[in-house]
Amino acid sequence: MLKKRNVMTxxxxxxxxxxxxxxxxxxQRRGLMSEPEKPYxxxxxxxxxxxxxxHFIRASQWLGxxxxxxxxxxxxxxxxxxxxxxxxxxxxxxxxxxxxxxxQQIERALNELVQKCSAGHGDVYCPLMASLNDGxxxxxxxxxxxx
Amino acid sequence: MLKKRNVMTxxxxxxxxxxxxxxxxxxQRRGLMSEPEKPYxxxxxxxxxxxxxxHFIRASQWLGxxxxxxxxxxxxxxxxxxxxxxxxxxxxxxxxxxxxxxxQQIERALNELVQKCSAGHGDVYCPLMASLNDGxxxxxxxxxxxx
DNA sequence: ATTGCTTCCGTAGTGAGGTACGGGTCTAAG
DNA sequence: CTTAGACCCGTACCTCACTACGGAAGCAAT
Numbered sequence: 001m002l003k004k005r006n007v008m009t010x011x012x013x014x015x016x017x018x019x020x021x022x023x024x025x026x027x028q029r030r031g032l033m034s035e036p037e038k039p040y041x042x043x044x045x046x047x048x049x050x051x052x053x054x055h056f057i058r059a060s061q062w063l064g065x066x067x068x069x070x071x072x073x074x075x076x077x078x079x080x081x082x083x084x085x086x087x088x089x090x091x092x093x094x095x096x097x098x099x100x101x102x103x104q105q106i107e108r109a110l111n112e113l114v115q116k117c118s119a120g121h122g123d124v125y126c127p128l129m130a131s132l133n134d135g136x137x138x139x140x141x142x143x144x145x146x147x
Numbered sequence: 148m149l150k151k152r153n154v155m156t157x158x159x160x161x162x163x164x165x166x167x168x169x170x171x172x173x174x175q176r177r178g179l180m181s182e183p184e185k186p187y188x189x190x191x192x193x194x195x196x197x198x199x200x201x202h203f204i205r206a207s208q209w210l211g212x213x214x215x216x217x218x219x220x221x222x223x224x225x226x227x228x229x230x231x232x233x234x235x236x237x238x239x240x241x242x243x244x245x246x247x248x249x250x251q252q253i254e255r256a257l258n259e260l261v262q263k264c265s266a267g268h269g270d271v272y273c274p275l276m277a278s279l280n281d282g283x284x285x286x287x288x289x290x291x292x293x294x
Numbered sequence: 295a296t297t298g299c300t301t302c303c304g305t306a307g308t309g310a311g312g313t314a315c316g317g318g319t320c321t322a323a324g
Numbered sequence: 325c326t327t328a329g330a331c332c333c334g335t336a337c338c339t340c341a342c343t344a345c346g347g348a349a350g351c352a353a354t
Contacts, residue, residue, distance in 0.1 A: 082273035086264035117233035126229035
């Protein structure tokens with residue numbers, strides 16, 4: 001499968017990195033990966049640097065960076081911009097924490113509603129539906145503007 | 148602004164509920180709200196039921212339900228389907244909890260990376276970048292498939 | 295009556311991150 | 325030599341929840 005010196009076609013590269021061929025081409029269009037020169041009339045080949053780039057992208061994505069942000073990270077890759085990189089990381093960390101606390105709010109509300117529904121009740125009304133009709137946040141926490 | 152008996156135009160309805168006119172029309176197209184009959188040659192009017200429906204939709208959305216799921220919830224609104232409603236709520240609760248734990252994993256990883264970058268280091272390399280190159284999850288937790 | 299804001303209605307575009315298609319070319323296996 | 329399977333490339337399409345556009349018609353105030 002892998003040729004000597006790990007020279008790969010786009011298909012092999014994609015499979016090795018666990019993404020689709022179309023995804024690699026999409027990253028190229030987005031400017032996140034370069035397209036290797038096409039040798040006379042033929043098929044481009046990719047090396048381990050391309051694979052490393054794909055790993056970088058997927059790792060960054062896993063951390064919640066958008067493709068635009070990843071593009072920015074890639075310009076800092078020489079290691080001489082650690083401060084900028086850390087700054088981006090801190091911003092992302094903040095946004096991740098915000099998302100977590102938002103979801104935790106939702107979790108508390110939803111949990112309470114489901115509990116109420118599970119507890120026996122008169123059968124003529126549904127506490128979950130009642131809360132949805134009245135506005136959920138009133139039923140579970142103090143008043144916040146919806147969204 | 149509100150006419151007697153709270154009869155509203157679509158604009159007033161939308162503003163009262165805190166959404167855009169286009170959003171109301173979009174919900175109508177999606178079948179989440181009905182379009183009132185149009186009186187001879189003119190302008191539809193909306194009552195408090197329409198407003199309640201909008202509140203229901205926004206409250207459900209806040210809990211993480213998609214518009215399709217909200218459509219399903221609306222069919223259970225008579226209160227006689229509490230079990231089905233609770234089931235949907237439990238599914239959503241499960242998915243919310245999955246999202247939270249995923250984000251917490253990310254938070255731990257990102258936090259560790261940012262910490263490493265903040266601590267003084269040789270200045271010739273950036274721990275954050277190094278981790279992105281190597282695959283983040285190795286650096287912070289046991290090995291998982293990226294995404 | 296004229297201005298100016300709404301409403302009505304269908305259709306089309308947005309953003310994020312891809313995925314699919316189709317027609318052509320290349321390469322490796324038999 | 326033929327054929328199956330990659331590759332190349334541009335373009336279109338997908339989901340989700342809206343948001344915008346454009347022209348016609350209504351309604352409220354001046």
